Amino acid sequence: MLQRMKQQAHFLTLSTPDLDAARAFYCDGLGWTALLDVPGEIIFFQVAPALVLGLFQADKFVADMEGTPADGRLGGLTLSHNVDSPTAVDAAVRRAVEAGGTLVKPPQTAAFGGYHGHFADPNGVVWEVCHNPGWRVDDAGKVHLGLVD
Known part of the structure; x- marks a missing residue:
């Protein structure tokens, strides 16, 4: 087995x-x-x-x-950083853009009910900064996604 x-x-x-x-x-x-x-x-x-x-x-x-060089391309990937409030989303996206990142999607209400915005680092890695009221991590480190679990 x-x-x-x-x-x-x-x-x-x-x-x-x-x-x-x-x-x-x-x-x-x-x-x-x-x-x-x-x-x-x-x-x-x-x-x-x-x-x-x-x-x-x-x-x-x-x-x-x-x-091959084609194997070094990055695509179809978003890294996500969760924060405590919509205000924290705004601040994190603003800092990233001020640091040289590119605004991909301005902070706004998300379809899932939270609030998020996206920026890309200088190499095109896209980050989502998100406030998701249903997201939490318990003391054991397990992620909970609101109504899903």
């Missing part, structure tokens, strides 16, 4: 065409602290308990996968 793989991820690694621009945006612009920074290759940020976001220089990313 096959053993089941645990339902978890520890790293989200994204191909990044311009690592220096990503570093400037996240560290200088947003004030994030790198967990590990290897210039010209990759920068890691701890973004949650046991979860690391890696921004990997695109050519190194492709070489690591033994792939």
